[in-house]
Amino acid sequence: MLFKEYIYIESLVLHQIGSNSCQEGVHYSKELVNIEQDLKDLLRSYFLSPFKTDDYYHFFHSSDIDLNEIFRYSSQIFANKGVFLEESKKIALYLYECSRHPGIKRGELYVVYFKNCILNGETIDAIGLFKSETKDKFIKVYTTPNGFNLEQNEGVSINKVDKGCLIFNIEKENGYIVAVVDNTNKGAEAKYWTDDFLHVCPRKDSFNQTQNMLSLCKSFVSQLPGENGKVEKATYMNRSVEALKEESVNINTFAERVFETPKLVSEFKQYKEIYQRERDIEIDDTFETESAAIKRRATGTMTTIKLDRNFDINIHGGEQYIVRGYDEERKMYYYQLFFKEEK
Template identity: 40%
Template sequence: MIHIDNVILDKICLHKVGNKVEEEGVIFSKSPLCVNENISKLLVNYFFANFKSNEYYNLFHDSDLNLNEIFVYASNIFDNKDSILQQSKNIAKHLYNKSMHPKINGGELYIAYFKDCVIDGQLTDGVGIFKSETKETYLRVFSTGDDFEINSDFGININKLDKGCLIFNLEREKGFLVGIVDNSSKGSEARYWKDEFLHVKQRNDEYYYTNNIISLCKNFVSKNKNIDNVQKADILNKAVSFFEKNDFFDIDEFSNQIIQEQSLRDEFQSYKKTFEEEREVVIADDFTISENATKKQSRSIKNIIKLDKNFKITIDGDIRYLEKGFDEHRKLNFYKLFFRDEE
């Protein structure tokens, strides 16, 4: 978790970066921005407010971390924060060279140096890279003597950050601790900020492991033709319940609790290896469970059985009170539900 109560905006530079396909170019500032205390607080809130997830990344390169441009530029800033203007220009050039999709919007690019950041209880400094792409119309009301006037203006909504990256001066040997926000890109152009410009990989931590094992469960039940819809809902309900009630994950304990049949447990273990290879991820056999990842993934769990266009059955509990059959007279399938009280 990132805490911003005592964060100090120490230095900030601003450049304008266009779309390279449209040959819009880059406009560089000649010096860092000078902002007063009130604007500084607004900017800190604007930059940090959207970083609510505990999902972190590391900058990386397939062959040599020092070939990752953002890693080099951020390292130089951490080593000498007075170099931020030159390094921010390098970052702007790098972003422009990656802005090759026709749907990528130009915008203002902010590069900031922050002091006294607290990340998961650790005090450190941070380098922020933020891009503002969208402008909104807002109204200005002001008095003129005994009357009022109203007009409109065009500007940035400080409650919504389009794109952002926070690089904390932790775990340098692994590519720093990195948080990412992208609220404006969709489709194929969305990859350019995270994959092409920053070039990051997900950090191997409790959030990463928890997120992946729940994704594994969802994929396992959805692709397994030997599991009917009731079993699918039951397995996913048990999986979420396991993560909500436990602090620690153990693969054997987990599979034994959520899957009854030994043959299906063996399939699950085999599918885990396939999932890791296909997704190029690692799922540890034991780890501390991330509450945030559990909450995020549980919202996407589907435990609803749709019956033609007439009914939907939501399964939240014990499937022993649900019985499936076939009516020979009507030539239709049916579900029989057993319950004590009706609300």
């Protein structure tokens, strides 16, 4: 967990990244930005507020981690803060070179040096990279001798970071611990920030293992035939969530507990192999779980039965107390719910 209230900005530099497809180039700052404490506090909130989970990544490269550009530039800064400005220019240029898709917008790159980050019980430094692409219009009110007047301006909204990452000075040998956020780009250009520029992949820790297992279960259950409506699917998802609340998970025990029948257990294991291969991830046969990765909303509509426009049934367990049937007279399906008391 990241304790944001203790973090403060030590250094900040801003570069302007033009459109690569229009050959606009990069406009570099020649010095660090000098800002007052009140603005530092505002910027700290702006930069850090999107990072709300313990979903972390690490830098990687297929042959040598030192060939990962952002890993190398970050390492230079952590080793000698005196090169912060020059290395930030290299980061800006590399971002520009990675922004070849015509759908990628021009914007500002903020390179920030953070102090006093507390992560996993350690106090460490971090480097933040943030790109603002979306401009909002706002109205400025100013006084005149006869009253007031209005003026339209355009600027960066402090309510949402478009793209960002935090590189924590810990576990360098494993590609550092990196947090990533991307709130824009939904088309073919969507992956340039994480894949092309940062070149990161999810850490193989308990949080990601748990989250990947939950996603695997959701994907597997969603493609099962629904002869008996959604009750069975909701049951499987509820069992999956409960099984992942244990301190550790063994894939064999998990599959038998959740899916019960040998046929489904075998199908689930086969599906797991395909799922991992298609997504280039690896879920260990045995791993420690992380409760923070399990959220009820993660199962989404899998545990909710929507009946026409009249009713929703949220199933959180007790599937033995719900029965599905068909009324020949009304030519409609129905559910029977059995309970002891109404709350």
